[in-house]
Amino acid sequence: MGSIIKVDHLSYVYNPGMPNAVTALDDVSFEVEEGDFVGIIGATGSGKSTLITHMNGLNKPTSGKIYIDGRDLWAEPEKIREFRFLTGLVFQYPEYQLFEETCYKDIAFGPRNMGLDEAEIDRRVHEAADFVGLDEALLQRSPFELSGGQKRRVAIAGVIAMEPEVLILDEPTAGLDPKGKKEILSIIGDVHSNGKTIIMISHNMEEIAANCNRVAVMDNGELAGVFTPDELFCSDQLVKRLSLELPCYAAVASALRAKGYDVSAKNENDLEKSILKLWESKRNA
16 A cells, blocks of 8 residues: 655645744645554644645645645646545534535535536435434434534535545544544544545544554644554653653553553553553562
8 A cells, every 4th residue: 555645844834924924834744554544633733733624725835745646736726626525524523514404415515516416426425324324314304403423424424425535534523422422433433444544633542542553743833753552652751752641541551650560551451461460470479
């Protein structure tokens, strides 16, 4: 598998040349491979959302380039619309962007803008609704009659219906209850299992650790690095340097190491095994 997104020395300045100019991205470079599940983390205002809007062509770089499937996104600005069908972007609280009379029409909005015929639109709407677990009976109802979790399913289905190669999500579980979070993450996991590339912004380190194979850390507009979850959450020095909030299992392991215990954990099961092993060694000492 090759690179599907390449960020090449990307910089972006809001209000360039003005007294209130702000550098949101500063010389950011990294690549996303086909089939990756990449998490993007960082403090509020670190440049995460600005970065993903460049991947969809909503923002044009001040300098640097974005390559989608090997092609320069802005080499031919008149073709930018084509790239937006390759990288589907789900904004934070996407249910607030629903506007059509029925769920069916909202899901159909993207495919219809792609110029597809009605039969293909209908196929995609029903497949996307089924994929996100949206009951057939809800398709003819107004999205504003649905629960928050159902609305979010409709919004995600609308992006899935365009069949993008990359699904990009900004805080997809924000504002949901635990059950709703689990359901949305399950849908995203299923999309990934079907061969799609996922890029997900999240402040929830449990979600990042459990789902991502690589994690990009943003810090004040700069890329602090790209790591595996193991590299990121198992290194006390790295966690301290980047001021990260740890997943629960990693926080417990780190606290035990600080007390002199030899504990390493890549997930909750690892932590349990390490603690049991430690307890056995103490008992047999």
